[in-house]
Amino acid sequence: MIQVENVHKSFGDAHVLKGITTQFEQGKTNLVIGQSGSGKTVFLKCLLGLFEPEQGTITYNGQVYSELTINQRRDLRQEMGMVFQGSALFDSMTVEGNVMFPLEMFTKQTKAEMKDRVDFVLERVNLVDAHQKFPSEISGGMKKRVAIARAIVMNPKYLFCDEPNSGLDPKTAILIDNLIQEITKEYNITTVINTHDMNSVMEIGEKIIFLKNGFKEWEGTNKEIFKTDNEAVTNFVYSSELFKKVRQMYIEERN
Numbered sequence: 001m002i003q004v005e006n007v008h009k010s011f012g013d014a015h016v017l018k019g020i021t022t023q024f025e026q027g028k029t030n031l032v033i034g035q036s037g038s039g040k041t042v043f044l045k046c047l048l049g050l051f052e053p054e055q056g057t058i059t060y061n062g063q064v065y066s067e068l069t070i071n072q073r074r075d076l077r078q079e080m081g082m083v084f085q086g087s088a089l090f091d092s093m094t095v096e097g098n099v100m101f102p103l104e105m106f107t108k109q110t111k112a113e114m115k116d117r118v119d120f121v122l123e124r125v126n127l128v129d130a131h132q133k134f135p136s137e138i139s140g141g142m143k144k145r146v147a148i149a150r151a152i153v154m155n156p157k158y159l160f161c162d163e164p165n166s167g168l169d170p171k172t173a174i175l176i177d178n179l180i181q182e183i184t185k186e187y188n189i190t191t192v193i194n195t196h197d198m199n200s201v202m203e204i205g206e207k208i209i210f211l212k213n214g215f216k217e218w219e220g221t222n223k224e225i226f227k228t229d230n231e232a233v234t235n236f237v238y239s240s241e242l243f244k245k246v247r248q249m250y251i252e253e254r255n
C-alpha cells in the first residue's frame with residue numbers, strides 16, 4: 001500500500017502539486033487521470049522517488065520515504081517496477097537482454113538463475129518466441145509486453161506505468177490493460193497507472209484519482225465515475241459523445 005499525505009511539489013514559482021492526499025491499495029489497479037498539465041507525471045515521479053515533495057509524506061507499506069536512509073531508499077527503489085511511455089527498451093539489446101538487465105544490475109544471481117527468471121516472466125506476458133529479437137523487430141504491443149516483463153522481473157511490490165497504452169490500437173490496448181491488471185492481482189502488487197485512455201478508466205479503474213490544476217479534484221471507482229455529479233470529472237471523462245451515451249445507458253440500466 002502507498003499512502004500519500006498532503007503532498008506539495010513546486011518548481012520555482014510553479015506550484016504543481018497542491019496538497020495531494022490519497023492511498024493506493026495492494027492488488028488493485030489504481031489510475032491517475034486528468035488533463036494535460038494537471039500534474040500526473042510529476043505525481044508519478046514523486047511516487048517513484050525521483051522528485052522529493054517539499055511538503056507532505058509518501059509512505060510505502062509503512063516506510064515513510066523522507067525518513068529513509070540512502071541505503072533504505074535504494075532498497076525501496078529495487079522494489080519498484082516502471083513501465084515507461086513508449087516502452088523505453090534498449091535498442092541494441094535483445095528482448096532477453098532487456099529483461100535480464102535489472103537482474104544483472106541489481107542481483108548476484110548466476111546466469112542460469114537469471115535465464116530461468118527471464119524465461120518465466122516472458123512466458124507470463126505471453127512472449128515465448130521473441131527472446132533473441134531486437135526491439136526494432138517486434139510490434140508496439142510486443143514492446144509493451146517486454147517492458148512489463150522487465151518491470152516485474154525483480155518481483156516488485158510497486159508497479160508504476162506511464163501511459164502504458166499510448167500508441168497501441170484499441171484491441172491491443174485492452175490486452176495490455178488486462179495483463180497489467182492480472183499481474184497486479186496475481187503478485188499482489190500496488191500498481192499506479194497514469195492514463196488518458198477512457199477505456200482503461202472503464203475497464204480496470206478499481207481506484208481512480210482525478211487531478212485538476214495540481215489538486216485532487218475527485219477519487220472513486222470505475223462504477224462511481226459513471227454516477228458522479230462532479231462537473232469537472234464528467235466534462236473530462238465524458239467529453240466524447242460516445243462516452244456520454246455509454247454513461248446514459250449505464251444510468252438508465254440501473255434505474
Ligand SMILES: Nc1ncnc2c1ncn2[C@@H]1O[C@H](COP(=O)(O)OP(=O)(O)OP(=O)(O)O)[C@@H](O)[C@H]1O
Binds near residue numbers: 011039042
Ligand atoms: N522538471 C520540471 N521543471 C519545471 N516544471 C515542470 C517540471 N516537470 C513538470 N513541470 C510542470 O508541471 C506541470 C505539470 O506537468 P506534468 O508533466 O506533470 O503534467 P501531466 O498531467 O503529466 O501532462 P501530460 O498528460 O501532458 O503528460 C506543467 O506545467 C509542467 O510544465
